[in-house]
Amino acid sequence: MAEKEGGVVKKGHEEGMEMAIALLQEFDLPLGLLPLVDVIEVGFVRDTSYMWIEQKKKVEHKFKMISKLVSYDTQITGIVDKKQIKKLKGVKAKELMLWPPVNEIIVDDPPTGKIHFKSLAGVTKTFPVDAFAAGQ
Secondary structure, three states: HHHHHOOOOEEOOOHHHHHHHHHHHHHOOOOOOOOOOOEEEEEEEOOOEEEHHHEOOOOOEEHHHHOOOEEEEEEEEEEEEEEEEEEEEEEEEEOEOOOOOEEEEEOOOOOOOOOEEEEEEOOOOEEHHHOOOOOO
């Protein structure tokens, strides 16, 4: 995969989670945004800001503060930048009976305490950033 060339790769759950959390910290994103289980590999190419995550199985996580169920596929990819992830693939949020893919995540800058999730259909949902703190 061309996007992966020149990237830093961490294999295994412990190292992969450390790298995923380090990326969230570096780009000012909430630390609970990626509740991953059984990580196989996490990678990041600094030149292109391309990030990928592989985990053994799909994970569904309920963010209790906002009662939102989110699905994380076995492969998650995106372009990470300050306070945002663009071209996100592998993440879906349950809306009524549908699971629309989340395409973009943006944290307000300057900070307002809000985070926005956009789907390919153009639907945007806004939540408190605190809902995605570690352990939520």
